[in-house]
Amino acid sequence: MARGRIKLDDRDIKILTILQKEGRIPKAALAERVNLSPTPCWERLNRLEEAGIIEGYTASIAESTYGPLTVLFVMIEIESHRKEDFAQFETAIASVPEIVECWSVSGGFDYLCKFVTRDLGSYQAIVDKLLADHIGVRRYFTYPAMTSIKKTPIPIEMISETTR
Incomplete structure (x- = not known):
């Protein structure tokens, strides 16, 4: 599978959106929020990681x-x-x-x-x-820089149109 060259469906996008904001969410809770059982959710996570779409999990530190x-x-x-x-x-x-x-x-x-x-x-x-x-x-x-005004994750819902 080519790095980053997979088709994303609505569940993949929802997974990515949740992980950007809640990187430490338990896998069971993530599966529940995207309406999947844990095993298929885990398989999707692995596929997104292997494709290089998920580069890693980090903490946002003040x-x-x-x-x-x-x-x-x-x-x-x-x-x-x-x-x-x-x-x-x-x-x-x-x-x-x-x-x-x-x-x-x-x-x-x-x-x-x-x-x-x-x-x-x-x-x-x-x-x-x-x-x-x-x-x-x-x-x-x-x-x-004087003051940080805005700092947000990338808008996956908007840019993912090109990967569907």
Whole structure:
């Protein structure tokens, strides 16, 4: 079975929707909520995991429990646009734990990265090291986040239309 290339029916979508919000739900309760007996529900879960649709189960931890944190969004343009230059940049940032998200984007910049650090000084030290490592950064613009307004799971019900 090709990774992620399975047809999803309404029960699969309901399972995924519930798991995004309640990852620790007991399997028996999940089966009941999607109107299945436990064994067929378990089989569906296994199929979704094997297809790579379910990547894992995690806990959503309140960032405030860590004390004060600084969240920054950084637009990055790399110097050259050869395949190996993109690969060099992506390999280098993969090992930086403070970069919690990185998206390849189109438009005036190549990447949008989300950094989470203790403070601005910690962030600047990371950027200084990346620049010193010559990973191909031409320029970058930093946008400190002030307040998180919305943070929700992906809307499976809406996007799943393409997988039915």
